[in-house]
Amino acid sequence: MDFDLQWLLLGLPLAFAFGWLASRLDLRQWKREQKDSPKAYYKGLNLLLNDQHDKAIDAFIEAVQQDPDTSDLHFALGNLFRRRGEFERAVRVHEHLLNRADLPRTERDRAQHALAQDFMKAGLFDRAEAAYQALEGTAFDTEARLALLTLHERSRDWRAAVEVAQKLENRGTGSFAPRISHYWCEIALEADAKHQPDEADAALEHAREAAPQAARTLVLAGQRAARRGDHAQVLALWGVLMVAHPAAFNLVARDYAQSAIASGGIAAAIDRLRELYDRAPTMDLLEALALLDPAPAHQRTRLLEQLRSHPTLSVAKALITQTDAAAFDTAETKALGDAIGRAAKPLHRYRCAACGFEAQHYFWQCPGCLNWDSYPPQRLEDL
Incomplete structure (x- = not known):
């Protein structure tokens, strides 16, 4: 059978025309998708700025479905889920x-960092630790270590x-010496609680x-020296x-x-406490002086001095307690003291x-904001 060149000459233009038409259709579809995707993205962004998080999530999901290869949309969606507490959905993204x-x-690396944040917020600390450790040597190394x-x-x-x-200090991130000292102090306390004095001594030396x-x-x-009875060392x-x-x-003034009483160094201790009290008077120092010099007349004199220079309710109550019973009716004095x-x-x-968290006891690390050394070592009435 002879091949007719006429059909070949006729088919080539047709094939070219169909190819051109198909490419134009694909191009139009691509342009339409590119046009729709930013529109959905900006719609979600506008809703997010207006605190309409539910609608924003729907818009971002629509944008991701239209353009599943765009990573920025995934990050935006995952961060939205995390902020709303939907940690499982954030992890999946x-x-x-x-x-x-x-x-x-x-x-x-950015996705790994976001995943670590998801685990941290969800309270999955083991998985968060592994995720942060995987960021070592990346651009997120310092953030991960912190x-x-x-x-x-x-x-x-x-x-x-x-x-x-x-490691953070060695990398020049800043000085972590005070925090490292606190960590070793915590280790020493744990060792003492387990009756491991040698380990506690070593930890305190590191501190x-x-x-x-x-x-x-x-x-x-x-x-620790006081518990051993080594009062001279104290x-x-x-x-x-x-x-x-x-x-x-002030935290240890009474101790x-x-x-000082146990070691027989009362006179020297009174002099040192009185010198410190003259520079920075507090109720803690007054109570320590009262232990060393319990004479009622001397206590009353000190309380009157404190009340004139730094009037506080605690000083007023202590002064009422020291008042001679003959001057006031006992029941009235007691009722007044209780009210004060x-x-x-x-x-x-x-x-x-840092955060204003108040507590009856002193904390080296705030239970509220977890900052170290954020508590002034004086009570509110002495500040």
């Missing part, structure tokens, strides 16, 4: 990004916190090496504290007085300077 083989390395430090503090894994803080003049190491060392350690951190000395005591009770608290 970011895990989907990580499973894409065509994702560039920078976007993959997050790991917070995670270890929350889980009270103090040795892991020491390791991360030292001193990290921050030699830190207030907490001196307080803790003195408390006076020596807290004598340094009195000079280096006079405000923090200092007890050790109830009014003064809220002022006996410590308040975090």
Whole structure:
């Protein structure tokens, strides 16, 4: 059978025409998709700015469906889910990004960081730790280490916190010496609770090496010496504290007085306390002086001085207690003292300077905002 060249000449233009038409249709569809996708994206962004999160999520889902390869839309959607507390959906979005083989390395690291944040917010600390550790050596390395430090503090894994803080300091992120000292102090307290004095001694030595003049190491060392009955060591350690951190000395003023009584150094202790009181008078120092010099006349004189210079409800109550019973009816005096005591009770608290969290006891780390050394070591009425 002979091949007719006429059909070939006729078919080539037709094939070219059909190819051209198909390409035009594909191009129009692509342009339409590109036009619709930004529209859905901007609609979602506008809804998000107007705090209409439910509608914004619907708009972003529509945009992702129209353009599933756009990673920015996935990140926006995942972050929205996390902010709303829908952590499982946020994890799915970011895990989907990580499973894409065509994702560039920078976007993959970004997705890993977002996934770690999802786990952290969801309280899945083990998975968050693994996700943050996978970011070592990436552009998110420092952020990941800081997050790991917070995670270890929350889980009270103090040795892991020491390791991360030292790495951050070695990288020039900042000085973490005070926090490292706190971590070792926490380790020492745990060792003491387990009756492991040698381990506690070693931890406290590490704390001193990290921050030699830190207030907490001196307080803790003195408390441990007091439990051993080494009151001379207590006076020596807290004598340094009195000079280096006079405000923090208020935390141990009464215990200092007890050790002075036990060691027979009452006169010297009175002189040192009186000198500190003249510079920075507080009720804690007055109570310590009362232990060392309990004479009613002397106590009344000190209270009157304090009431004139720094009038507080606690001083007023203490002065009423010291008043001679012949001057007032006992029942009236007691009732007046009780009323003043109830009014003064809220002022006996410590308040975090960072978040305002108040507590009856002093904390080296605020239970509210988890900041270290954010509590002034003086009660509200002495500030």
